[in-house]
Each structure stands twice: as C-alpha cells, then as structure tokens.
Amino acid sequence: MKKYFSFTGRFVGVLVILGSLLAACGSANRNMADDPEYRKMVEEVSDLEFEIENDWANPTQYNRVNLLGNPNRIKFENDSVEVYLPFFGERYAGGGYDPDDGAIQFKGVPKNLELRENPGKGTVNIFFEGNRSTENLDFLITIFPNGVARTSVTSTQRETIIYDGKLINR
Structure with missing residues (x-):
C-alpha cells in the first residue's frame, strides 16, 4: 500500500505543477489604453496619413507568398x-487582358470608413469599402503597436x- 500512496502523491504533485504552469502561461487580457506605445500608434493611425508595405500574401487555398520584389502598398x-496588392488565388468573375487587372486595386475616397480602437487587444481596426469597375472590395486592416x-x-x-x-x- 505504501507504493500506491507514493505514486498517487507524485502524480498529484505533477498535476499541481502542470496546472500552475498552464495558469501562469495564460495570456493576460490587460487594457493597453494607457500604454505609451499603443497611444502613439493610435495617434499615427487616426491621422490617416500612413502607408503599409506588405511582406506576405496568404491566399485562402494556397501557401504563403513572399512579396519581396513585388510592388504593393x-x-x-x-x-x-x-x-x-498583388493577388494570388481563385478569381470567380471579371478580369480581362489588362496585366494590372490581376492585382487588387483601389484609388479614391473610401466608403464607410470606420476606425475602431481595441485597447483590450492592443490593436486598431480600420474598415472601409471600395470598388473598381464591377468589383466591390471590403478591407479590414488590423494594426498592432509594434507596427x-x-x-x-x-x-x-x-x-x-x-x-x-x-x-x-512618414
């Protein structure tokens, strides 16, 4: 019987240690509203005077594509x-013989532009709509404090x- 209690005691001890480690590794949902880095990023983005350069494209059904050397902004x-933005993936309709027609393009005043701060996650979300010819586009941009x-x-x-x-x- 002594071995049974020894094994059970060790097992319980291991469970307690694992439980403590898992609880310690959980993400803290802290509010970043007062964080200087977050506030600076919010001010930059709120002015709507910035540029984004992408490094990767993530098509729905295919592998990631490195955009190094591909113009995008x-x-x-x-x-x-x-x-x-260069496009990689399935196109269901539209398109033509114009070589630039393969990219996602929009230039103009965005429709339904909305800026949403999310201090709980430390992000700013920008939503807007645009269209080009017969194609309607919905954009969601999430920006983090580290840029x-x-x-x-x-x-x-x-x-x-x-x-x-x-x-x-800029």
Whole structure:
C-alpha cells in the first residue's frame, strides 16, 4: 500500500505543477489604453496619413507568398486611399487582358470608413469599402503597436486573401 500512496502523491504533485504552469502561461487580457506605445500608434493611425508595405500574401487555398520584389502598398493620404496588392488565388468573375487587372486595386475616397480602437487587444481596426469597375472590395486592416499590419480583403469576384506587413512611418 505504501507504493500506491507514493505514486498517487507524485502524480498529484505533477498535476499541481502542470496546472500552475498552464495558469501562469495564460495570456493576460490587460487594457493597453494607457500604454505609451499603443497611444502613439493610435495617434499615427487616426491621422490617416500612413502607408503599409506588405511582406506576405496568404491566399485562402494556397501557401504563403513572399512579396519581396513585388510592388504593393496601401497608402492613406488626406481623405483618400490608394491600394495596390498583388493577388494570388481563385478569381470567380471579371478580369480581362489588362496585366494590372490581376492585382487588387483601389484609388479614391473610401466608403464607410470606420476606425475602431481595441485597447483590450492592443490593436486598431480600420474598415472601409471600395470598388473598381464591377468589383466591390471590403478591407479590414488590423494594426498592432509594434507596427505590424494585417490586411484582409474580401471581394465580390475573388477569394478572400490576407496580407501581412508593416506600418511605414512618414
């Protein structure tokens, strides 16, 4: 019987240690509203005078594509946005013989522009809509305090695609 209690005691001890480690590794949902780095990022983004350069494209059904050497950008200036993002994935409709037609492009004043701060997650989300010819585009850009930007583009003619990049200070 002594061995049974010894084994049980060790087992309980290991469980307690593992439980403590798991609890300690859990993410803290702290509010970053007063964090200086977060506030600086919010001010930069709120002015809508910045640029994003993407390093990766993440098509829905395919592997990540490194965008090194592929021109791409999202540029907010005054009250307009200029978007040029190479597209990798399935296109359901539209398109033509224009070589630039393969990219996701938008230039103009965005519709339904919305900026949403999320201090609980330490991010700022930018939502807007745009269109080009017969294609309607929905953009969701999430910006983190370290300057990392994630852009999701949903189209009426293509698969959704996500881009990973960084905020370019101007």
